[in-house]
Amino acid sequence: xxxxxxDCEALHTPADVHQALAQALSFPDYYGHNLDALFDCLTDMDxxxxxxxxxxxxxxxxxxxxxxxxxxVFRQACQENPCLSIMMTP
Numbered sequence: 887x888x889x890x891x892x893d894c895e896a897l898h899t900p901a902d903v904h905q906a907l908a909q910a911l912s913f914p915d916y917y918g919h920n921l922d923a924l925f926d927c928l929t930d931m932d933x934x935x936x937x938x939x940x941x942x943x944x945x946x947x948x949x950x951x952x953x954x955x956x957x958x959v960f961r962q963a964c965q966e967n968p969c970l971s972i973m974m975t976p
Contacts, residue, residue, distance in 0.1 A: 887934040894945035900952050903945065911937070921959050928963035928970055935970055942974040 890910045897903050904919040913927045939945070946953040960972045 887936060889936045889938070891938045891940060893940050895941040897945050898948045900949055900956075903949070903956065911935070921955055924956075925959050925963055928959070929967045931967060931969055933969060937970070937972045939972070939974045941976070943976045 892906050892910055894903075897906055901919065904917075904924065907913070907924065908917050908919070908927075911927070911931070917923055917927055949956075964970050964972055
């Protein structure tokens with residue numbers, strides 16, 4: 887199982903989030919850095935992966951309403967891909 891942890895305290899914009907996820911999860915070079923592309927890459931993963939986002943409250947504070955859209959993508963991707971598990975800690 888692949889365990890990936892991202893500290894959200896260092897992320898201040900949606901672009902930061904996309905960059906951190908792309909790097910940590912080894913997304914392909916053609917990753918579009920948007921929520922649709924994120925969903926596609928998360929649902930295409932075929933290795934058991936546990937993604938942990940620490941200090942998630944800091945991200946919510948930094949990006950506001952966009953965080954709700956990100957959470958929606960995470961929930962949908964986890965439902966569609968049994969290899970993916972995402973946990974957020976305050």
